[in-house]
Amino acid sequence: NGADWLAFLQGLKDRGLCGVQLVISDNHFGLRTAVERAFLGASWQRCTVHFTRNVVQKVPKASQTAVSAVVRQIFAQPDRASADAQLAVVATNLAPRLPEVSKMLYDAQQDILAHMHCPQAHWRQIRSTNGLERLNREIARRIDVVGIFPTRDSVIRLTGAVLMEQHDEWSTSRRYFSVESMQVLAQVPVPASTFLEAVHEQPPLPESAA
Numbered sequence: 001n002g003a004d005w006l007a008f009l010q011g012l013k014d015r016g017l018c019g020v021q022l023v024i025s026d027n028h029f030g031l032r033t034a035v036e037r038a039f040l041g042a043s044w045q046r047c048t049v050h051f052t053r054n055v056v057q058k059v060p061k062a063s064q065t066a067v068s069a070v071v072r073q074i075f076a077q078p079d080r081a082s083a084d085a086q087l088a089v090v091a092t093n094l095a096p097r098l099p100e101v102s103k104m105l106y107d108a109q110q111d112i113l114a115h116m117h118c119p120q121a122h123w124r125q126i127r128s129t130n131g132l133e134r135l136n137r138e139i140a141r142r143i144d145v146v147g148i149f150p151t152r153d154s155v156i157r158l159t160g161a162v163l164m165e166q167h168d169e170w171s172t173s174r175r176y177f178s179v180e181s182m183q184v185l186a187q188v189p190v191p192a193s194t195f196l197e198a199v200h201e202q203p204p205l206p207e208s209a210a
């Protein structure tokens with residue numbers, strides 16, 4: 001729930017996390033509310049993979065592949081203006097047969113394209129939670145190999161070792177973000193997503209959770 005997510009995010013801040021400009025997640029309201037409270041002014045990117053799956057669930061099976069393909073074309077555009085235009089084309093074309101999908105596209109427009117305010121070199125990494133999910137799968141795989149751990153600390157040590165390996169890979173052999181693109185990001189502030197306004201309209205989290 002939202003209170004648990006807020007406690008988790010506050011714990012990260014207490015350990016030194018700062019300067020958050022963008023948070024990527026699925027459309028979990030409790031998490032979104034917690035992000036708004038913990039990282040005031042940050043933008044929110046709705047995972048485009050999860051969003052596409054949500055769209056496909058509203059489509060007859062025979063049309064799912066085709067609809068998924070046209071939705072992905074929105075994210076393949078070279079800039080935000082082109083993506084907005086492509087979304088309008090897709091939503092207009094789908095409206096007669098799939099009005100619910102058309103509305104989903106318009107309603108989520110700001111959130112699924114928030115990543116386009118960042119340097120283009122980052123788009124592939126930040127438009128979905130795929131990177132995090134791959135990392136979680138690798139941790140789970142390594143844990144499954146061991147099977148039974150004697151203590152809680154032993155689980156933490158193994159998980160920490162996997163995270164250190166990933167950090168080293170992203171820092172050297174396969175950099176997650178380049179130094180040059182990070183310098184560009186520092187010069188271009190990411191505007192707050194409109195989801196923040198929607199969150200303010202909802203009941204606040206319990207104060208005891210803060």
